[in-house]
Amino acid sequence: MKILHGKLSPFVRKAMICAIEKGLENRVEIEPAAVGQGKINEDLLKLNPTGKIPTLITDDGDAIYDSLVICDYLDSVVAEPRFVPAEQRERTRALTMNAAADGLIVAGVLAMLEKGKPAERQWPEFEAAQWAKVEHCIGAIDKARAERGDKFDIGAAAALCALGWLDARAQHIDWRGRYAALATWADAHDSRDSVSRTRPPKS
Secondary structure, eight states: OEEEEOTTOHHHHHHHHHHHHTTOGGGOEEEEOOOOTTOOOHHHHHHOTTOOSOEEEOTTSOEEESHHHHHHHHHHHSOSSOSSOSSHHHHHHHHHHHHHHHHHHHHHHHHHHHHTSOGGGOOHHHHHHHHHHHHHHHHHHHHHHHHHTTOOSHHHHHHHHHHHHHHHHOTTSOHHHHOHHHHHHHHHHTTSHHHHHTOOOOO
């Protein structure tokens, strides 16, 4: 198997956490893929029409994309430990936590892209709306963390990737100061093998 990869992508990080948790890292080849706003990667687009990473190429040559779909596929390669829970109640909770984490990142990226435009082209209301989504997603992650305890699955991994993204790219969002229990939870997982090994390089 091969994962088209970017060191700074929190979505790639989630897929790699899954691979490590399932003991598959030695079966997954890492191939860097050039992506970014305004870039066209024709080779990637031939495999993944969204042009995004991560993209997983299976041993049969099939292309699988979206971090959730990749994690679900890896659960089919090695059944245990489950990364996407099988039991419906826990599955729904984990996937909802994953959705809040992914939504946080998407909204944060959109806000930063808007802020990066020339002043005359910026839409302040749009930027503010995206940061409001980020704030509510943090609250949702904290609520899910409190309800789900120490379970480590796609929900927890996605949350750690999203919070790590905030620490690296949006330090003005003082989530640690306002969510002490969430910060303690995140820090407690920081030394977990799959989390520490996928930590993005400091910019």
